[in-house]
Amino acid sequence: MGRTPLIAGNWKMNFNHLEAISHVQKLAFSLTDKDYDAVEVAVLPPFTDLRSVQTLVEGDKLRIVYGAQDLSVHDSGAYTGEVSGAMLAKLNCTYVLVGHSERRQYHGEDDQLVNAKVLAAFRHSLTPILCVGEGLEVRRAGEHIAHTLAQLDAALGKVTAEQAKSLVVAYEPVWAIGTGEVATPEDAQEVCGALRTRLAELYDGDVAEAVRILYGGSVKSGNAAGIMAQPDVDGALVGGASLDPAEFVKICRFGENSN
Ligand SMILES: O=C(CO)COP(=O)(O)O
Known part of the structure; x- marks a missing residue:
């Protein structure tokens, strides 16, 4: 196996840049090398916080990594309000969320756009955290696996096996x-297991074993320890x-409560 668990905090639209600094400092005070050796800890702040988080993380040599919550499909140009993968890479972001359900729901992001964003992330050496998942209606209809796998298939169009290996879903x-x-x-295992099987079908066993799948x-x-104990939840x-x-x-320390 050998997949390092990833605990990523999606702050959504919370914390200005000053609050972000104070929050990351609090995390840094608590987290120890033992924690960082056991799990990778990431924060995903709003765009306006990223430069401040970068300065703190690099200045204090923190082992926390960070990323953005979205990116443009374009690399530069007349796209008012957009932020490019190139800009995020320049801030040394490791990750970028792509296709979060709130983007799909409130900003009309469809599978084609999500695919373009995944490709944009890889173009700039950012690791996409590709979000997939079904709504309540789909779950009630028992279509959750088919729905989620279709989102995965669509998002990975033109993504190479080499790129897919570093993906997070x-x-x-x-x-x-x-x-x-x-x-x-x-429930988490059922879908995460199906996602991994699909990655093996789309690519190969090596890719499927390498990709980290989060819940x-x-x-x-x-509730973290029980979910993380599942074989396909990373x-x-x-x-x-x-x-x-x-x-x-405490969530980052899920492994200490799981007995
Ligand atoms: O959307 C989520 C993370 O991206 C989950 O949000 P909650 O943990 O607030 O349910």
């Missing part, structure tokens, strides 16, 4: 986001609970 059932409704560990949706310190994409430093650190 986040399974986020929309009905579990911000609702307090958590998928059971078995996201109401992850908290109390970490968590944490929304609300990532805004509380003590709680986020």
Whole structure:
């Protein structure tokens, strides 16, 4: 196996750049080398915070990594309001979220656009955290696997095996986001396992074994260990609970509670 678990905090539209600094400092005070050796810890702040987070992380040589919540499909030009992958790479971002359900829902991002954003991320050596997952209707109809796999297929058009190896996929059932409704560990495993099988079909076993698949949706310190214990779940994409430093650190230490 050998996949390092990734715990990524998606701050969504929270924290200005000053609050971001104070938040990352709190994480840095709590997290130890032992934590960083066990899991990769990432924060995904709003664009306006990234430069401040970069300065802090590099200045204090923190082992926290960071990334953005979105990027443009374009590399530069007359695209008012957009932020390019090149700009994020210049800020030494490691990750960029692509296709988060809130982007799909509120900004009309479809599978084709998500695919273009995945390709844009790879063009600039950013690791996309590709978000997929079904809404409540689809889940009730029992179509959650087919729906999520179709999102994966579409998002990976023209992505090479070499690129796919470094990909991170986040399974986020929309009905579990911000609702307090958590998928059971078995629900998470069912879809994450199906995603990995599909990666083996689209590419090969090496790619499928290398890709980290996260679960996201109401992850908290109390439910993290059970979800992460599943064989095909390699970490968590944490929304609300990532805004509380003590709680986020507890989630990063999920391995210590899992017995
Ligand atoms: O959307 C999410 C992370 O990207 C999940 O959000 P919550 O953890 O607040 O449910």
